[in-house]
Each structure stands twice: as structure tokens, then as C-alpha cells.
Amino acid sequence: MVRAREAVPVAPVGGRLAPIGVGAVEITGGFWAERRAVNSASTLEHCTSWLEELGWLANFDRAAAGQRSERSGREFADSETYKVIEACAWDVAGAADPQARETAERLYQSLAARVVAAQQPDGYLNTRFGGAGQPERYSDLAWGHELYCAGHLIQAAVARLRTAGEDAFVRAAYRVADHVCSVFGPGGAEQVCGHPEIETALAELARATGVDRYRQTAAAFVERRGRGLLPPSLFGSAYFQDDVPVREATVLRGHAVRALYLSAAAVDVAVDTGDDDLLAAVVRQWDATLARRTYLTGGMGSRLMDESFGDDYELPSDGAYAETCAGIASIMLAWRLLLATGEERFADAMERAMYNIVAASVGRDGRSFFYANTLHRRVAVDDVDPSTPHPRSVSGLRAPWFDVSCCPTNSARFLASLPGYVATADGDGVQIHQYATSRVRTVVRGMNVDLDVETDYPVSGRVAVTIRTDAAEPWSLSLRVPEWADGGARLDGVPVVGPVARVTRAFSSGDTVVLDLPVVPRLVHPDHRIDAVRGTVAAMRGPLVECLESIDLPPGARLEDVVVLPEPPRLEAGRVVLRGVTVEASQQLPYRREPDRSSRSSEPFDVVLVPYLEHAERGPSAMRVWLPLATPDPEATA
Amino acid sequence: MVRAREAVPVAPVGGRLAPIGVGAVEITGGFWAERRAVNSASTLEHCTSWLEELGWLANFDRAAAGQRSERSGREFADSETYKVIEACAWDVAGAADPQARETAERLYQSLAARVVAAQQPDGYLNTRFGGAGQPERYSDLAWGHELYCAGHLIQAAVARLRTAGEDAFVRAAYRVADHVCSVFGPGGAEQVCGHPEIETALAELARATGVDRYRQTAAAFVERRGRGLLPPSLFGSAYFQDDVPVREATVLRGHAVRALYLSAAAVDVAVDTGDDDLLAAVVRQWDATLARRTYLTGGMGSRLMDESFGDDYELPSDGAYAETCAGIASIMLAWRLLLATGEERFADAMERAMYNIVAASVGRDGRSFFYANTLHRRVAVDDVDPSTPHPRSVSGLRAPWFDVSCCPTNSARFLASLPGYVATADGDGVQIHQYATSRVRTVVRGMNVDLDVETDYPVSGRVAVTIRTDAAEPWSLSLRVPEWADGGARLDGVPVVGPVARVTRAFSSGDTVVLDLPVVPRLVHPDHRIDAVRGTVAAMRGPLVECLESIDLPPGARLEDVVVLPEPPRLEAGRVVLRGVTVEASQQLPYRREPDRSSRSSEPFDVVLVPYLEHAERGPSAMRVWLPLATPDPEATA
Structure with missing residues (x-):
């Protein structure tokens, strides 16, 4: 049996910083603790209820029973279940409340079992294709979302593998991945999915299992893109990022979530293979996108019509689309770039989207969501019925669910995995990138390092870090100084220059370091x-x-x-x-x-x-x- | 046989001003003469070629032969043929070149014959519904465009009736109208079409024939609207203007062309029945729309997604939709309001849209068109193939045709009828609203009044009007002073105050009046x-x-x-x-x-x-x- 590595969402083989996993970072209080508690207590059950009510879960049961004629939901409906399973997998290890961990485990088991039952003998698993009366497998790669769904299944399994170890669901995911690799891997069909997702999933599964074939297939998908393998959409090939190869592109373009997921995969491939050119290509695209195609909120994707970036400086407030999933995808990409480069500007971007996209999208009740995150609503619009999925992606109030409902489940899995995005370690010490009252446990050069972070951030700018372990030799505690602090940050009362406040010392247990950030308007x-x-x-x-x-x-x-x-x-x-x-x-x-x-x-x-x-x-x-x-x-x- | 009235596009029974028809106004030189010559020489043939090539004309032949299984084009494809027929009907009377008149007559005859052949024994005529293997008649009033198509057929017939008199096509239109009235007229089905057009058409047919039932049915359609008779679209009931009754609405909203066509019909009904409240309601909506929902170009309809107005002050330049058909529809509405009220501000609005929407939409070659008229194109886009219909409404260059190709044919019929929008008469005299080198013939209080307009407008602001008839008693020559002249206009050298320059005199032949408008940047x-x-x-x-x-x-x-x-x-x-x-x-x-x-x-x-x-x-x-x-x-x- 393959053992779980550390319980991290992203586990690069190379790069500058090593992530600290869910469980090793416990968020115990404050803004994100509250949001995560609501996610555990309300959102997971809320999403599952809708999946059940709309028959998207029953799709698996029907597929298992060979009765596929009545399938519900859109072509990507399976992925919503996978994202809930992924959220549960994280919560089993990371929910603050032990009761929530138990609930998550129960929900995980029940959902996973229904998915596993739908797997075909050869490993293929999708409720929309390949059954009696359904389109052939892989007959509509551009729009069918088959590999996209497979990717979310695999991501959920990676979360499970890293937080609890191998089980039937994880093994089902291996077989899905094996099937994908046998059809599309090197030497196989030279094709790609219309919606990237399989790429990061296979890269992570390779990291979690050590099976190199998964990485090779992920790399092949990344390299194939941009070569016109998909039929151009009504919105052109850029919609699919199939217009220019990843290494040649200069800016993110086309469908925002697609572009960001693809870029995340490119970083995974670049880091694991030491491909600095590929990494540089993504950094260049990221920089150009931040400079010219990003909202103040961190939102990405200006256009409603095709959920795409739009042109440079095309950032209408009232027409802002800024899809929640694009915000989450931008966090996933920025995190990979932070791990790869160690540069805190990527953590700045994560923070921007975490507070102003993810936290803005999910209602305080955990049962209502924005899909599009406009910056200007000209008219008060009361267009949401809490008992009905919203037919459109744009709404005047947060809606309980959507006909295309990617965002609620994506938020759920992100919030469940959030502790994994807070801190990193390297040979020099520990880096705290996001501020929350939390407990962090890691190892630096063989020394156990435990620390407690205490803060009311972002209401207050005071972040106190107390070291709970004695160190035999000096190590560095690095605290991100957000770009917005603009020279106003102080570390233990001393002004900080640059994006990192660093203390290097042979810390003793009880030592406290205080960062003060100027959260004045x-x-x-x-x-x-x-x-x-x-x-x-x-x-x-x-x-x-x-x-x-x-x-x-x-x-x-x-x-x-x-x-x-x-x-x-x-x-x-x-x-x-x-x-x-x-x-x-x-x-x-x-x-x-x-x-x-x-x-x-x-x-x-x-x-x-x-x-x-x-x-x-x-x-x-x-x-x-x-x-x-x-x-x-x-x-x-x- | 019913005789043609004057060859005008709109012939209100009441109102302040009486239009002077196509033929009685001859545009002989300058900007619009050139555009109209291209329309006659190129656009009509161009549109017909596409109708033939795409099989939209063959739809009529197949319907006539009872072989409807292979129909081409969208549900509203019939209407494109009707608009070309209407353009031909105007050109037969109004084209400057006698050769163009002959060509228009030949084209009219050939198209009209194919349409007439497709009529059903009971008068119904639509190639998309009611045949073997097709949806039932009137089974999809919201989206089927059946009554919309019938309306364009009737409008074409009204043009023919007024320019040449009754013929087989006109009689076919009577039967279409009779069929519509028998199904939907007062006492009939309480329903409306998703796209207004039948309303103005029936109102005009009533004016052209004196048959009151047509007017009553037009009025019924107008009054029914806004009462939720249509299923709400994904974009809500406002999309269809089915959210608020016409007399209660405060601003134009929803799909722009639909809103403008409906409003035009409301003015027709109001004027013909002396319904001042209804007229006032439309004027109020017009004013609010101009103040808050109109582009500098006169373009209306900000949103691409549903071709709708959007909210107040939602006027993005780069996302500007400003559909050509909405520009033409705004001219049709403004003209009716001008005739009804005599207020030149409506002629100002017409001028704005004529130069900056219609003339901007149609390429100088008469074979290329913008459907959407953006005010800001961030990137040069070479996305048009002159040999293929453009799949989208937004294009970087003018396209030869579109999958939804309402705009080219609408421009064609408008340009062909343009002389009918230039001048009016009333008991006091003659009013010139639009400036073009032209000859105008009318009658004022029994006196023949002929005049020649000479101008390089809009290159020059000098408009010279020479009277060619002697008058027994004084009459007034009124010349519009555009709002943009802003106090800078002079009439025979004397500054003009207000929106009209007026000379009242017992004019003698050879008298010349000169208006100077400040066309400085x-x-x-x-x-x-x-x-x-x-x-x-x-x-x-x-x-x-x-x-x-x-x-x-x-x-x-x-x-x-x-x-x-x-x-x-x-x-x-x-x-x-x-x-x-x-x-x-x-x-x-x-x-x-x-x-x-x-x-x-x-x-x-x-x-x-x-x-x-x-x-x-x-x-x-x-x-x-x-x-x-x-x-x-x-x-x-x-």
C-alpha cells in the first residue's frame, strides 16, 4: 500500500519552499476559523443535499445499475460530487471540531462508495458517457468534461491518500488515472480535454504515489495544448488556451478557470522536472495578467459571455464576471508560484482573492454563494429563491445553488484545505504567508518547530507569533509583509523594509515575535x-x-x-x-x-x-x- | 382595388406633421445619395445572393412544394427576404437611377413570387411552422418569431402598396394579416409574439387600406404586452417587455430592438386613436432612455448577452452592443414621435443614429456590415472572412453576412426608404428635418410647393434651400437647427435661437434661404x-x-x-x-x-x-x- 505524504494540497518535488500540511497547521480562531467552521457544519451538508435533490448523486447509482437513460445535470455534474468528497477528505484531518471530522468521514464514506460502485471494469468512470444510450467515451473532448471530471475524482483521492491513506476510493482513482494514461498518455491519443484539470490531478497523484507515468501524462497534456487539437469554440481557440503553447504565451487569456488550472499544471510539471523555462513562461503570464487583467478584488475573467479574461485593461466594474472558481484557481496557481519561487508577491495575490473573492462569494450562512463577483451592482436585485437553483451565473444575492454549480463545491474544498496554504518551511526556517490564529508544527533541519500565531487579522494588524519549542541552533521565522502595508509594517516595533519580516535566532520556547501591520483605511x-x-x-x-x-x-x-x-x-x-x-x-x-x-x-x-x-x-x-x-x-x- | 396613399414609410392618421413620401423627396446628391446608390447597386443583390446561397429563399420553394423537412436558417430567416422585398419596393419609387428602379422591380417580382407561392390556403405563411414534420403553428410564440415574420411581410406589402399599388404579393399580405387578426384579433387568442413587429405592420396596413380590424389587432397586441403572457426568458420578462404594460413603463428596457419596435407601435396606436396618455407614456420612456441608456452614437442596447439595454448609465464603450437594428428601430420610433409632436429633438436623435449607427454599420462597399457597433475596440481583430457568414454578432471588421443576419437587410430597407424620413408638411408650411441635396415636392394649403435643397452636409454646414414655386399666400419654411449647433446657427446670416429656423413669406420661385450650421470640430x-x-x-x-x-x-x-x-x-x-x-x-x-x-x-x-x-x-x-x-x-x- 502506498502511504500518504504530508497532508498538503500541493506537494512539489522541487521549488524553493515546502508546504506544511493540513493538520500540521491548525486554524484555531478568528476570521478563517469561523468561515471554516461554517463550511464544515453547513456547506458540506448543503451541497450534498442539492446533489441528492437534483439527482446528480443518483447518476452514480444509475450508472452502477446500468440504467443511464435518465441522467440528471450538466456534463460536468460528476465533478461536484468529487469536490465535496475532496472537501470531506480534508476535513477529516483538518476540521477544528472533532464532531465535524466524524461527520466528514461519514459523508466521505457514503459518497465515495456510490462513486466507486459506478466504475466500469476497465477503470473508466463517468456517468455521462459510454453507457447504453449515451455518447461514446471521449467522443466530445472539447465540451464533454470527461477528463475534467476524472481530474476532480483524482484530486479528491489525492486528498484522501494524504490525509487518511489508501482505500477503495483511492484505488478507484488509481484505476481511473491508469485508464486515462493508457488512452492519452505518451504514445496514446494526442488529444486534450476542453477543460484543464486532469493535468494538476495527475501531477499530484504522481507526487502522492511516485508513479512517474502520471507525471508524464500530465506533462504531455500540458505540452499538447496550444496546438489546435481542439475544434475552435465559437469564442475561438483562445477560449480553450489551444491557441498558443503554454511556453510561448505571454498572458493568460480565454476562459479564466481553464487558463488558471492549465497554468497551475504547467508549474507542477516545471517544478517536478526542473524546467525553468516553463516556470518562467508561467511567471511572465502571471505578471502580465496581474498588471492588466485582474480586478482590485483579485477577481479574474472580465467577460460574462464566455467567462473569459478579455483584453488588457478590460476590467468593467458592472460587467465584472470574476467567477469564484477563477478566484480559487488563481489561489491555486499563486500558491504553486510561491512554493516555486519563494516570492511573497504571490502570497499577496492569494490573500487578495481569499478575502475578496472566496470569502465574498460564500455567504455567512455557508448555504448561499455568488458565482460571479461583480464590483458594481447598479440596481438592487432580489432575484434569488433560496429553494431553487439559480438559472444564471450572475445574481443580485447569493444563491443556494446554480444550474452550473461549480463554485459552491469549489469553495467548500478550498476552505477545507485552507490550513495547507498558510505556512511553509525550508532549510532556513518557517515562513508564515497567511495570518490566522493558528498552531503550526513542522521540522526545520531536524529540529521540531512548533509555534502559535495569535491575531485578530484582518480586523487588527497585530500578529503575535510565540515559539513553543527550543532550538539547538538558529532558524528564521519569516513573516510576509503585505504589499499594501507600503512601508508601514513594524516587527517588534522596528520598521520593516521589503516583503518579508524575518527574525533569525536560536528561538527558545516562549519567545514571541510581533508583527504590526497598518490596517488603517x-x-x-x-x-x-x-x-x-x-x-x-x-x-x-x-x-x-x-x-x-x-x-x-x-x-x-x-x-x-x-x-x-x-x-x-x-x-x-x-x-x-x-x-x-x-x-x-x-x-x-x-x-x-x-x-x-x-x-x-x-x-x-x-x-x-x-x-x-x-x-x-x-x-x-x-x-x-x-x-x-x-x-x-x-x-x-x- | 385599394389605392396607395402617399409613398411614406409611416402614415399616421393624426399627429402634428404629415410626412412627405419617397419619390416626392428625391435625394440627388451628397452623402446619403452616395450611400443609397451603393445600397441599390450592391446591397440588394448582395443580400439576395446570401439568401439564395444559404437556402433561406429556397425555404419558400420547399414550403410551396410541401417539402419542408430540409429548412435552412434560423426561425426568423423568412423575415430577411421580406426586408429585401421591402427595400426593392421603396427603390422602385425612390432610387435615383432609373436603371436601379428597374433592377429593383425585377428583384421584387422574383422574390415576391416565391413568397406568394408558399402561402397556405387559409392565408398562413411561414416556412418554419405548420408543415409536415414541423412544429405546430403558433406553438412557440415566445421564440418562434412567426408573427414577427408576418409583420415584416406585411410591412413589405405596405411599401409596395404605397409605391406601386396592389398586386399579388400585397393581396397575399392581406390574407396573412386577415389570418393573424382572425387568430389573435380582439376576441381571439390573448397572446403576443416574443418579438414585436406585427404591431407596427398591422397599424400601417390599416392606414394603407382603411381596414380598421388591422388597427384593432395592432392595438390589442400593444395593450396585451407587459401582462406576463409570455413565459419569462432566461433574462426575465423584461427581455420581451412583458414585465410592465406599455402605458405604465418608465424607461425602455430588455431586448433593445424589441423594446423600440413595440414603442413605435404604441405611438402608431396612440396617434391613430388620439390616445394622448399612451403617447405621453412613450415620450416619457424615450426621454429617460436618451438621458440614461443611449450612447454618444445614438446606439441603444448595452449588453451583448441578451442584446438588452442594461441599467441606467450602463454604457460601456468596449462592451457596447448598440445593434444596428436597434439604431434603425430608434430612428423608426423617433420619426413617429417627431410626426406626433413636431419636436425637432426627435429629428436630432434620428440624425445621430443615421450617421453614427446606420452609416457606420454598412461598409462603403455595401457588402459588409457591423451588427454590433462598439465604441472601443482594444485590439485590432482580423476575424472576418468575406466569403463566410460571421458566426457572432460582434466582429472586428464588417462582415458579409451573419448567422443571425437581421442587420444587413434592415439597413437595406431603411436606406431605400430614407427619402421618406427627410421632410414633412403641415398647414403652416414645409419642415426640413434632415439635410441632403434633394428636391422636395408637396402641397401646402392647396398650393404646390417645390423646393431644392443644396448642401455638402455634413462636410459643410451650409444648407441652401431654393423655392421653385410661386405662392399666392405666405407659408413657412422650417429648417431644423441641430442641438449640436448650440447657438452657432445662422439663417441668412442672422443667429437662430431654438431648434427651428423659420422663414414665413409668400415665397416666389427662385427665392433662396441659407442656413449655416457650425460644423467645426x-x-x-x-x-x-x-x-x-x-x-x-x-x-x-x-x-x-x-x-x-x-x-x-x-x-x-x-x-x-x-x-x-x-x-x-x-x-x-x-x-x-x-x-x-x-x-x-x-x-x-x-x-x-x-x-x-x-x-x-x-x-x-x-x-x-x-x-x-x-x-x-x-x-x-x-x-x-x-x-x-x-x-x-x-x-x-x-
Whole structure:
């Protein structure tokens, strides 16, 4: 039997930093502990109920019984079950509450058994293809999502393998992977799946099992892409990233989740094979994407129509798609780049998306979700029925489920695995990348290193790390200084320069290091090339993007009429506050000879913001992140 | 036999102004004469070739032969043939070239015969429904476009009736209309078509024939709408304007062409029945739509996904949909409102869309078309094959045809009928609303009034009107003063106040009146509520919106890096010219602590614009209408 390696979501063979796994990092309190508790207590059961109610789970039972004529859901419906299984696998090892671990184990067992029963004798496992009355296996690689589903199954099995060890489900995944490799591996069919996912999955399975064939097949899929193996979609070959080979591309493009999953796999292949050129190609694409195709929230993918990135600087607030899954995928990619390079800017990007995409997408109840994460909702829209899947990806409130429901289950597996994204170790010491009250246990050069992190982050910027082990020799504790701290961070009272606060010492148990980050509200200005937000500002506090909801406006004021004054934001009763005015609306063609000087304005009033991640929690509301700045006007009294 | 009334596209029974028909207005030279000549000489044949090649015409032959199993094209394909027939019908009376009139007559006869042959014994005529192996008649009113197609057939017949008199095609249209009225008229099925068109068609047929039942059915369709008679689309009931009754709505919403066609019909019903409340409701919706949901080009409908208006001030330049058919529909509605009210602001709106949507959509060759009319193309896109229908509505160059090809044929019928939208008469005299070198013949209080209009408009702002008849008593010549003239218009050298320049006199033959309009380039500033274009300016010259194409930039400059300096535009060698600089691109996350002051800029250079209607005529180019204004910066040297 193959043994689990450390319980990490990603286990590169090479690279700069070694991840510390779920279980070895325990998140015990604060923001993410709360979110994870809700995920364990509510979201897993919520997702499973919908899978059952809609018949997506019954698809496995019907397939097992050879009765496939009645299949429910879209072609990728199997993957939702796999993501819930993956979430359970992480929770079995990582849920803070022992009761939650037991529940997760029970749910895991029941779901896994139904999946395993549907496997074909030759290892193939998909409820949508290959059965009586169904399309042939692999007859629609572009859109059928067969390998995508297989990838999610394998990822779930890798999580299980690393947190609990081999079992029937894991062995089923081996057989799925073997089947995929025999059909598509080196020497096999020169084809790729329309939606990348199998690539990272096989790379991880290779890492977890040591079977090199999985890695070779993952590498083959990565290298095949960009060579026109898929029929162009209505949106062109870029939709599938089949327009340019990964190593030649200069920026992420096409369908955002596809692009990010593919890039993550490219990093896996690059790191495991020491292919620096491939790694550099992905870093180059990441940098260009961050500079020109990323929202303030970390959201990626501007276009609704094809869920794609769009062109450089095409970042409309109101049309922002910024799919939750793309946010999660960007975290997966950034984590791999952080492990590969050790550069904290990747952890900055993770933090941005964790707070402003993942935490914003999942409602506080753990039973409602945004699929698209707009930055500007012009009209309060009450379009969600909590008892019905939402037919569209864009909604005015968080919805319980969607006709295409990738995001809820993706959030669930990410939140369950989140401890695995917090800290790393290397020969020099321990690096803390994300801040949460937590306990971290690892080994540095043979020395056991335990530490406790205590913080109210992001409400407070104080992060206290207490070492719980004595060290025979010096090691380094490295704490990320977020880019947004902008020179304002202090380590034990001393200003920190650069992206890392580091203390190197032969620590004794009880030693405490305190990082202070300036989580005072600040204004953020956009690059002038982003047409959609020219002339506006946004407020942030620490990693949190703030927004204005119409529900917080004075009576009678309309969101579209509000402009803010160029004054520093204040913090009042825990809320970020600006000053603003409303400007009278015109009823003419809105194009004029003279600049619109906003002169007929109201008396100034407090513009009270709310963290973006809390938007739409108080019912339907118009909302905007980027706030128009009052135009300078000598005549204006305001 | 019912006789043709005057050859006008719209013949209201009531209202302020009476239109002067095609034929009575002859456009003899200048901008529109050239466009109309190309329409007659190229576009009609071009459209017919595609209808033939794709089998959309053969659908009628197959239906006539009772062999319907092989039908080609979308559910609304019949309507494209009807629009070409309508264009031919107008050209028979209105084409400047006698040869073109003959060609139009031949084409009319051949197309009309094939349509007539497909009519069922009971009058029903549609190639997609009701035949063997086809869906039942009226089994999919929401999406089937049956009544929409019937409406276009009837409109074509009305054009024929008014320009040439009754014939077999016109009689076929009577029978179609009779069939529609018997099924859906008062006392019939309380249903509506998903796409309005039958309403205006029946209203016009009532006007052309005097048969009141047609008007009653048109009125019934208008009044039924907004009462949830259609199943909500994925985009909601507003998509079909089935959310709120016409008289209660406050703004146009949902699918733009649907909304505009419905509103046009509501005006027809209102005017013919003296229903001032209904007219006021449409005027209110028009005003709100112009103030908050209309592009600088006159384009309407912001959203690609459902071709809909979107929310107030949701007017992205790069995502602008602004469908050509919506532009034409806005002209049809504005013309009706002009006739009903006599207010020239509606003619202003027509002019805006005529030059910047219709003339921009149709290529100079008359064989290429934009379906969507964006205001910002970030990247030069060479995505059109002149030998293949374009699969999408958005294209980087004008395409020969589209899978959904409503726009080419709609442009063709509009251009053919254009003389009917130029001038009106009333008891007081003659009103010229659109300027073109032309001959106008009408009757005022029993007096024959002939006049010649001579102008290079819009290249020049000089419009000379010479009266060719002697008048026994005074009458008024009224000339529209476009809103953009902004106080700069002169009539015979005297400044004009207000939207009309009027001379009242017992004119003698040879009398000339000269209107001078200031077609100097000017800057236009957007309302500060239009987020997408905050901090930018656009240039216009007369009615023409100008744009910047990347092909006109200095070598190495990228469109996204160009900002213009706040200086008045100049006219040089016929081109509008601004001054601008390029600003260095950053490679970081484009959100910063400090405002982006564009300080690292190039030396200033000339930014040479081109009329929007000529964009993409020189090959693929990035393009933008709204140009970012340089941010004031004391340190900047530029």
C-alpha cells in the first residue's frame, strides 16, 4: 500500500519552499476559523443535499445499475460530487471540531462508495458517457468534461491518500488515472480535454504515489495544448488556451478557470522536472495578467459571455464576471508560484482573492454563494429563491445553488484545505504567508518547530507569533509583509523594509515575535488605462476591499448620484467612512459641451462603507467598489 | 382595388406633421445619395445572393412544394427576404437611377413570387411552422418569431402598396394579416409574439387600406404586452417587455430592438386613436432612455448577452452592443414621435443614429456590415472572412453576412426608404428635418410647393434651400437647427435661437434661404454618471462622432497608452486633430496608493481622428471614441 505524504494540497518535488500540511497547521480562531467552521457544519451538508435533490448523486447509482437513460445535470455534474468528497477528505484531518471530522468521514464514506460502485471494469468512470444510450467515451473532448471530471475524482483521492491513506476510493482513482494514461498518455491519443484539470490531478497523484507515468501524462497534456487539437469554440481557440503553447504565451487569456488550472499544471510539471523555462513562461503570464487583467478584488475573467479574461485593461466594474472558481484557481496557481519561487508577491495575490473573492462569494450562512463577483451592482436585485437553483451565473444575492454549480463545491474544498496554504518551511526556517490564529508544527533541519500565531487579522494588524519549542541552533521565522502595508509594517516595533519580516535566532520556547501591520483605511487609485474606473477611488483596509451599498446611503440618495470628496478615509465604529455628496440627475442626452462639474450637489454627508466580502448580506442593495471622485470645481460650495 | 396613399414609410392618421413620401423627396446628391446608390447597386443583390446561397429563399420553394423537412436558417430567416422585398419596393419609387428602379422591380417580382407561392390556403405563411414534420403553428410564440415574420411581410406589402399599388404579393399580405387578426384579433387568442413587429405592420396596413380590424389587432397586441403572457426568458420578462404594460413603463428596457419596435407601435396606436396618455407614456420612456441608456452614437442596447439595454448609465464603450437594428428601430420610433409632436429633438436623435449607427454599420462597399457597433475596440481583430457568414454578432471588421443576419437587410430597407424620413408638411408650411441635396415636392394649403435643397452636409454646414414655386399666400419654411449647433446657427446670416429656423413669406420661385450650421470640430464631455467614460472626451464634427484608430498613431504608440491634452480640436486637411501623449505602461498590479498622474509621458503629438462611420474601413485597427483626458499634473512637462 502506498502511504500518504504530508497532508498538503500541493506537494512539489522541487521549488524553493515546502508546504506544511493540513493538520500540521491548525486554524484555531478568528476570521478563517469561523468561515471554516461554517463550511464544515453547513456547506458540506448543503451541497450534498442539492446533489441528492437534483439527482446528480443518483447518476452514480444509475450508472452502477446500468440504467443511464435518465441522467440528471450538466456534463460536468460528476465533478461536484468529487469536490465535496475532496472537501470531506480534508476535513477529516483538518476540521477544528472533532464532531465535524466524524461527520466528514461519514459523508466521505457514503459518497465515495456510490462513486466507486459506478466504475466500469476497465477503470473508466463517468456517468455521462459510454453507457447504453449515451455518447461514446471521449467522443466530445472539447465540451464533454470527461477528463475534467476524472481530474476532480483524482484530486479528491489525492486528498484522501494524504490525509487518511489508501482505500477503495483511492484505488478507484488509481484505476481511473491508469485508464486515462493508457488512452492519452505518451504514445496514446494526442488529444486534450476542453477543460484543464486532469493535468494538476495527475501531477499530484504522481507526487502522492511516485508513479512517474502520471507525471508524464500530465506533462504531455500540458505540452499538447496550444496546438489546435481542439475544434475552435465559437469564442475561438483562445477560449480553450489551444491557441498558443503554454511556453510561448505571454498572458493568460480565454476562459479564466481553464487558463488558471492549465497554468497551475504547467508549474507542477516545471517544478517536478526542473524546467525553468516553463516556470518562467508561467511567471511572465502571471505578471502580465496581474498588471492588466485582474480586478482590485483579485477577481479574474472580465467577460460574462464566455467567462473569459478579455483584453488588457478590460476590467468593467458592472460587467465584472470574476467567477469564484477563477478566484480559487488563481489561489491555486499563486500558491504553486510561491512554493516555486519563494516570492511573497504571490502570497499577496492569494490573500487578495481569499478575502475578496472566496470569502465574498460564500455567504455567512455557508448555504448561499455568488458565482460571479461583480464590483458594481447598479440596481438592487432580489432575484434569488433560496429553494431553487439559480438559472444564471450572475445574481443580485447569493444563491443556494446554480444550474452550473461549480463554485459552491469549489469553495467548500478550498476552505477545507485552507490550513495547507498558510505556512511553509525550508532549510532556513518557517515562513508564515497567511495570518490566522493558528498552531503550526513542522521540522526545520531536524529540529521540531512548533509555534502559535495569535491575531485578530484582518480586523487588527497585530500578529503575535510565540515559539513553543527550543532550538539547538538558529532558524528564521519569516513573516510576509503585505504589499499594501507600503512601508508601514513594524516587527517588534522596528520598521520593516521589503516583503518579508524575518527574525533569525536560536528561538527558545516562549519567545514571541510581533508583527504590526497598518490596517488603517486607505484609498486606492486605479491605473489610468483601466477605462472603467477612471476618475474613481476605492477604499481598502488591510487586505479587505471596501464597498458602498445603497442600504447605507442617506434617505432619498441614489447610488449613481454619489461622488466622494478627496479626503482620507476614517475608521468609525469599525466602519470605513468617506465624505461625499450627491449630484442632481439630468434628464437630457448625457453628452455635453461643458465638462460635468458636479456643481449642483447636496450638503456633504458620511459615506459609510462595508467590506466587500459582506456585501449583499443585508438584502438586495445597489453596490459599488470604485467611487467617483468629485471633480474639482472652483464654484462648488461642497 | 385599394389605392396607395402617399409613398411614406409611416402614415399616421393624426399627429402634428404629415410626412412627405419617397419619390416626392428625391435625394440627388451628397452623402446619403452616395450611400443609397451603393445600397441599390450592391446591397440588394448582395443580400439576395446570401439568401439564395444559404437556402433561406429556397425555404419558400420547399414550403410551396410541401417539402419542408430540409429548412435552412434560423426561425426568423423568412423575415430577411421580406426586408429585401421591402427595400426593392421603396427603390422602385425612390432610387435615383432609373436603371436601379428597374433592377429593383425585377428583384421584387422574383422574390415576391416565391413568397406568394408558399402561402397556405387559409392565408398562413411561414416556412418554419405548420408543415409536415414541423412544429405546430403558433406553438412557440415566445421564440418562434412567426408573427414577427408576418409583420415584416406585411410591412413589405405596405411599401409596395404605397409605391406601386396592389398586386399579388400585397393581396397575399392581406390574407396573412386577415389570418393573424382572425387568430389573435380582439376576441381571439390573448397572446403576443416574443418579438414585436406585427404591431407596427398591422397599424400601417390599416392606414394603407382603411381596414380598421388591422388597427384593432395592432392595438390589442400593444395593450396585451407587459401582462406576463409570455413565459419569462432566461433574462426575465423584461427581455420581451412583458414585465410592465406599455402605458405604465418608465424607461425602455430588455431586448433593445424589441423594446423600440413595440414603442413605435404604441405611438402608431396612440396617434391613430388620439390616445394622448399612451403617447405621453412613450415620450416619457424615450426621454429617460436618451438621458440614461443611449450612447454618444445614438446606439441603444448595452449588453451583448441578451442584446438588452442594461441599467441606467450602463454604457460601456468596449462592451457596447448598440445593434444596428436597434439604431434603425430608434430612428423608426423617433420619426413617429417627431410626426406626433413636431419636436425637432426627435429629428436630432434620428440624425445621430443615421450617421453614427446606420452609416457606420454598412461598409462603403455595401457588402459588409457591423451588427454590433462598439465604441472601443482594444485590439485590432482580423476575424472576418468575406466569403463566410460571421458566426457572432460582434466582429472586428464588417462582415458579409451573419448567422443571425437581421442587420444587413434592415439597413437595406431603411436606406431605400430614407427619402421618406427627410421632410414633412403641415398647414403652416414645409419642415426640413434632415439635410441632403434633394428636391422636395408637396402641397401646402392647396398650393404646390417645390423646393431644392443644396448642401455638402455634413462636410459643410451650409444648407441652401431654393423655392421653385410661386405662392399666392405666405407659408413657412422650417429648417431644423441641430442641438449640436448650440447657438452657432445662422439663417441668412442672422443667429437662430431654438431648434427651428423659420422663414414665413409668400415665397416666389427662385427665392433662396441659407442656413449655416457650425460644423467645426468640438469636444463632448460625458455625464459624470456614465462610469465607463468618466475622465474622457470625445470629438464630434456636426452630427459625426469622431474616433481614434490605432492605424493613425505614431509608430510604436499603443492605443491604450494615449491620453489627449485638454485643447480645442482643430480641422486639418479635412481631419479632426487633437494633441496627445502616450504614457508609459506599468507591469504591476494596476492599483496604487497615489493617483496615476500620467507623468512619464512622451512628447506631445497630433492625434488624428476619423469619423466613426469610417472606422475599420482601412483594415483591422484598435479604435476608441472616448479619449482619456490627461490628468492635470503640475510636474508633467508635456
